[in-house]
Amino acid sequence: MGATLTPVAPPPSRSRSSRRSLAVIAVLVAVVVVLLSQGLLTSLNYFETVDQALAQRGSLGTREIRLEGVVAPGSIARTNDGASFTVTGSRGRHVFVVAQGSPPQLFQANIPVVVVGHFASATSLQFDGTQIMVKHSSSYIAAHPNRVKAPNGTSR
Numbered sequence: 001m002g003a004t005l006t007p008v009a010p011p012p013s014r015s016r017s018s019r020r021s022l023a024v025i026a027v028l029v030a031v032v033v034v035l036l037s038q039g040l041l042t043s044l045n046y047f048e049t050v051d052q053a054l055a056q057r058g059s060l061g062t063r064e065i066r067l068e069g070v071v072a073p074g075s076i077a078r079t080n081d082g083a084s085f086t087v088t089g090s091r092g093r094h095v096f097v098v099a100q101g102s103p104p105q106l107f108q109a110n111i112p113v114v115v116v117g118h119f120a121s122a123t124s125l126q127f128d129g130t131q132i133m134v135k136h137s138s139s140y141i142a143a144h145p146n147r148v149k150a151p152n153g154t155s156r
Contacts, residue, residue, distance in 0.1 A: 047114050050089030053127075062118045067095065067127055068135065073109040083132070087113065099129035106134040 047066035048056070069087030072094060076085040082099045097115050107113065117129035 050087055050093055050095050051091050053095065053119075054089070054093050054125075057119060058122050060119060061122045062120070064116065064118050067097070067115045067117065067129075068112065069095065069115075070112050071107070071109050076107075076109060082129075083107070087115065087127075095125055095127050097127045097129050099132050101131065103132045104134050107132060111135070 047068040048060075050067065050069040053060060053065065053067055067087065069089055072086040072088050076083060079098070082101050083103050084096070084098045086094050086096050088094045097117075099115060099117070112135035114133045114135055115127065115129040116131040116133070117127055120126040120128055
């Protein structure tokens with residue numbers, strides 16, 4: 001027999017299924033990016049300086065925050081449950097901290113600290129802390145002696 005000259009239908013187009021696959025991949029990538037960015041944003045823990053916290057004290061209320069300041073000289077008193085001390089801000093403002101638990105070994109006057117806790121009330125100058133963190137370790141200070149300065153201008 002001879003060859004037939006009737007036209008043959010082209011195979012089904014793959015463009016429709018490839019577009020669908022690309023759309024599904026794009027949606028999955030977008031979902032992963034959103035989930036990662038939300039997870040990273042909620043896991044970041046910033047701190048409020050003494051000056052910022054006092055300026056926002058009414059809106060902060062008794063919500064838990066991280067308070068950053070420098071331990072005032074002569075203000076540290078050991079208590080049965082931890083320590084009490086005063087932290088100062090850059091403008092000379094201060095907050096009295098009552099912290100539960102043992103302070104870290106490097107905890108002392110004239111060093112920057114971050115205290116996790118909350119104000120006793122929306123108008124109080126007392127900050128009830130649950131954790132004290134020394135902002136810079138001694139190895140960091142030794143490696144960068146001019147970066148960490150006490151309020152009196154001395155390097156630590």
